[in-house]
Amino acid sequence: MSIRPLFVGNWKMNKLRADAQSYCDKFCELLSSGPELDADIWLSVPLTCLDTVKDALAGYSGKNSDRLAVGVQNVHWLEKGAHTAEVSAQMLSDAGARFSLIGHSERRQYYGEDDEHVALRAKAAIDNGLAAVVCVGETEEQYRAGKTEQVVKQSLRTSLSSLSAEDCKLLNIAYEPVWAIGTGLAATPEIARDVHRLIRAELQELYADSGAQVRIVYGGSTNPDNISVLCQQEDVCGGLPGGASLDPETFYKLIVNGLGA
Numbered sequence: 001m002s003i004r005p006l007f008v009g010n011w012k013m014n015k016l017r018a019d020a021q022s023y024c025d026k027f028c029e030l031l032s033s034g035p036e037l038d039a040d041i042w043l044s045v046p047l048t049c050l051d052t053v054k055d056a057l058a059g060y061s062g063k064n065s066d067r068l069a070v071g072v073q074n075v076h077w078l079e080k081g082a083h084t085a086e087v088s089a090q091m092l093s094d095a096g097a098r099f100s101l102i103g104h105s106e107r108r109q110y111y112g113e114d115d116e117h118v119a120l121r122a123k124a125a126i127d128n129g130l131a132a133v134v135c136v137g138e139t140e141e142q143y144r145a146g147k148t149e150q151v152v153k154q155s156l157r158t159s160l161s162s163l164s165a166e167d168c169k170l171l172n173i174a175y176e177p178v179w180a181i182g183t184g185l186a187a188t189p190e191i192a193r194d195v196h197r198l199i200r201a202e203l204q205e206l207y208a209d210s211g212a213q214v215r216i217v218y219g220g221s222t223n224p225d226n227i228s229v230l231c232q233q234e235d236v237c238g239g240l241p242g243g244a245s246l247d248p249e250t251f252y253k254l255i256v257n258g259l260g261a
C-alpha cells in the first residue's frame with residue numbers, strides 16, 4: 001500500500017477570524033481550479049480560528065474537498081479538571097478538530113514540554129479520534145555535535161512510548177530540525193532522507209507493518225522552491241510549513257510542487 005502524502009500548514013499564533021475566513025475562501029478557490037491533488041491537506045490553526053476554518057472547509061464541496069481537515073497545535077492529556085487554560089482532546093474533537101500537532105519545538109523550547117508530555121498528549125489525542133502529528137528534531141547544538149541520530153531516536157522512542165501498533169492508524173511524524181524552523185535554512189535533501197530513513201526504521205522496529213505505513217513529513221523552512229526535491233526523498237511523505245502556510249497561494253503552490261502535480 002502506498003502512503004498518501006500529507007501537507008500540514010502550521011499557522012502558529014497568527015490570524016484573526018476574518019483573516020482565516022478570507023484565507024479559506026482563497027485556498028478553496030485555488031483547490032477547485034487546480035488539478036486533483038493526491039494528498040491530505042491539513043490546517044493547524046489557533047483555537048480562536050477553529051470554528052471559522054471548520055465551517056469554511058465544511059462549506060466547500062469542490063475538488064479535493066475530501067482531503068481537507070482542520071486541527072490545532074496542542075492538546076492536553078487529561079479529559080477535564082482543574083487545569084486553567086488547557087484544552088482536552090475530547091473538547092477539541094467536540095469542537096471539530098481532526099488532528100493536533102504534538103511536541104512542536106516551540107512548545108519544547110519556550111514552554112518546557114518534553115518527550116514524556118508528548119507521549120501523554122499523543123495517546124490522549126488518538127484515544128479521542130484525533131490524528132497526532134508528533135514533532136521531533138535536534139537543536140543546532142546537537143546537530144553540530146553530530147548527535148542528530150541519537151537525539152531523534154531517543155525522542156521518538158519516548159514520545160511514542162504509550163502508543164500501540166493499532167494507534168499507528170492515526171499517527172504521523174514530523175521531522176523538524178530546530179535549526180531549520182523559521183530560519184530560512186532548510187535541511188538538505190540528504191539530511192532529510194537520512195533522518196526520515198532512521199525514523200522509518202524505528203517505526204518498523206516498534207510497530208512492524210503498522211510502522212511502515214506511518215507518514216513522516218519534513219518541516220523547517222520549506223517553501224514552494226525547495227519542497228519538490230525534499231519530497232522526492234524516500235520516506236519524505238510531505239511537508240509541514242509554518243511561514244509558507246500563512247499565505248494561501250504560497251501554501252497551495254508548495255503542495256502542488258511537493259506532489260509534482
Ligand code: PEP
Pocket residue numbers: 010012104176180181182183184219220221222240241242243244
Ligand atoms: C513549523 O512551524 O513547524 C515550521 C517548520 O515553520 P517554518 O516553515 O516557518 O520554518
